[in-house]
Amino acid sequence: MLERLLSTDEDCRCEPAFEGERLRVESDDCPGRGRLAEAPACRRTVVAALEERDVESVCTRAAGFERAYEDGAAGLLVAAGRFADAVAFHDEDLAERARSDPLGAARVATGRGDALARAAAETGLAAFLEADYETTLRPNVGPTVARSRIATRPPPGATLAERYELDTGAVVRRYGGDGLDTYHLTPAEHRLDAETTATLAAAYRRLARGGVTGGERAPARAVRAAAAVDQPVETLVAALRKHTLGLGVVEDYFADPAVTDAFVTAPVDENRIRVRHDGETLRTNVRLTTDGADALASRFRRSSGRAFSRASPTLAATADA
Template identity: 45%
Template sequence: MRSLIDRFAASEPETTGCATTFEDGTLVVDAAGRDGALASSPAWRAAVVRALADRDAADVVVRRRGLEYRYDDCGVALLTAAGRFVDLVADRDERLADLAARDPLEATREATARAGPAAAIAAESGLAVVADRVADYEDALTPSVGLSIAHSFVDRTAVDDAQLRGVRTLETGSEARIYARPDSVPLYALEVVDLELAADERELLLEAYAAVADGVVEGDRVASRAVERVADGPTDPLLTAVLAKHTRGYGVLEDLFADPRVSDVYVTSPVADNPLRVVVDGESMATNIHLTPDGAGALASRVRRTSGRSFSRASPTVDATAELENGTGVRVAGVTGPVADGVAFAFRERADDRFTLPALVANDTMTAEAAAFLSVAVERNAAILVAGTRGAGKTTLLGTLLYELSPGTRTVVIEDTPELPVGPLQSVDRDVQSLRTGTGDGPEISASDALRTALRLGDGALVVGEIRGEEAPVLYEAMRVGANANAVLGTIHGDGGDAVYERVVSDLEVPPSSFGATDLVVTVQAYRMPAGRKRRLAAIEEVVVGEEGVRFESLYELEGDRPTSTARIDRGESRLVDRLAGPTETYADVRAAIDDRRSSLADLAADGRTAPAEVAAVYADRGRGE
């Protein structure tokens, strides 16, 4: 297969004109010639080596018609050593100096084959050592390639010695290939659509980008308007999409998150030394994409603009949310100096706010029977903790349970970073008030103060996005004394009731007697299937307080890969079901309500009526004891 450079160069005339400049330790070559490929062009190598005869460079980048070719450490070491050799040998042997500029490997062989000053200079300059490690120019001088406005590069050599596992075309037009590698984690190789543009399209894109950067074009449709301004003809949707990605969007992250299998993207500092990493269906993978330091800085600026939060050496951490061009919401955690060696980020797809309990039944996350029990428990004001490990789907399940509250219930949601579906709930006429803690800018309200405020904002359900700190004792004290007699819902890290109890009582210092105010611990899991990563309900445990203290009784637990009833409810043994009964109801009435709810949820799932608006319409007239 021909390289990207060969493909872009095939139909273009040759010229040897170029200009070399140094930018903060990087030798930049602006190429006007055929391709500027240092591996195949002695003339281009000579231009670079002669520039390096005057001073060393940490990086070498060739720019040509909208693309940048960035050479790695081995190639830079060879070219830099050749530059030092030329500088030292020129006064003694002009012919050898000229050969070293055009063909450093051949010049090294000639210099070291004969005794005398040339051999000594080859050793002194380091050229002999570097050349000995290089098989040929294709080995040392195969560059990473990137669109000049993207601040990211594709490493085309990363797939060497890798076995293709699968290919997927993404909505952005890019292509994702996953490779198994014998001695490392799998490789997620992105064929970025930007690099498939023809040279004239790239130049048009650069003009449009300049129009946006200079403020010549502004407004909501800035990308399409900029392309229209510089193009002689109809707007190309692909050019518009690529421009939007690199102006209003998050660059190559737009491509990565266009893959529905990708849940996390990690930018590790220093970015020049580390590829982006992704989590695909729960599996960690390296990518063939590197950000430049400028690219990391551009991401930091984008996070500051979209979140409104400070992020600098004076405030070196950030926790925010962002929305990509395709509408995908991501949670952003970032660090910078002095707490890290440069800028680093973790981007994680936010909980999907499109899910409802019927949707989770339809996609086999849980059975209709288990969903019905949770629905009735939430509607009847149970105190529920949704537990699980990182990425298990705790927030997604918590968000779906909020639709199960009675339509007239006043709900106050406390979160440090907005992830629960407050907006979608409000859009279907639910009374939901959000409270934010830890904004990172200006005056803040602590989690415990937010909780106390929430208890004064109206009598209704209380939702804590994640229970993890000082708010825990306050929350449990409020539950214990009955300050909030309605539903209390939250997520917590832990795998099962015993782990949650240990976390709440031992780590968060909640008295065991107060923990007894919890009614249910609902555990979710993420697991891998041949078709990819899935999530499931793993267990529903009721909290029982007796003479021996707190214990957990399973109501639903995994049988195979599906949560199945333990028959504790059917045998009349569930203390919670007994407590859920209204003043005029019996245990049997609650069981009947659960069975009716099971039929209703199963019907909605089977009919495909799972969207929030459809579910809310069905729930509108739903009352207790349906």
């Protein structure tokens, strides 16, 4: 029922475009907002695009918010595109189903025991027979102004051990489980409603395009120019300043007195940030984007005076957030 309410095949207005190894999907005008787990029409648009070629990730953008479908999520979408392309000649109805409901198409194909079953196996779609959309198509998310993306849900089977709020407005939850504990961060800007997130994006565009000036005062001026009187201006200013003049999500980590270090290893867009929390190394739910890692490295390189290159691939620096 929820899927039917969110969008139908006729009203999806997502606009996909390939950018290197990524499929970027602009979903501002789409009722489904590019939510691929919930909106079958948006899935259809994405899978149809992926019949052309494979990618490493799919990113949808709507109202100043980005959803990055990576790892297993990208694997399902890519497999669906391969499968739809492979079986269209044999069974166009099944190919069409694979575009909007690849998991259903996988079950049908594997039950046939013929060329369609082989296609499901060869394209990788059969590997998702036991999957569901809510779990598999779970994106890493973040406002478009941020150069980081977070996993919003805790690890499967994790137990909440601690919860507290930082001075930045971010909420920290520590989860225990098998192996390494998780430092789960929810920055303040991730708790904004859709309208306020769109305002943050509009303020960032004003700033990026030179529509406002004023050095350190520019973020506040950009927000005041974009915000409505009933919106949380101070929260928006803090978020915009953090992601344009500051250290981004790293500022939240260093606002926590229990955190002494934050570090990430290459490839930065695949590995989560880790922190030293009360003397223990914890994984987090945050990944930097490639641009975010480059920006931090550039800032740390300037402040430390140390080189950072293939010849010297490790950079340690102290940041005053």
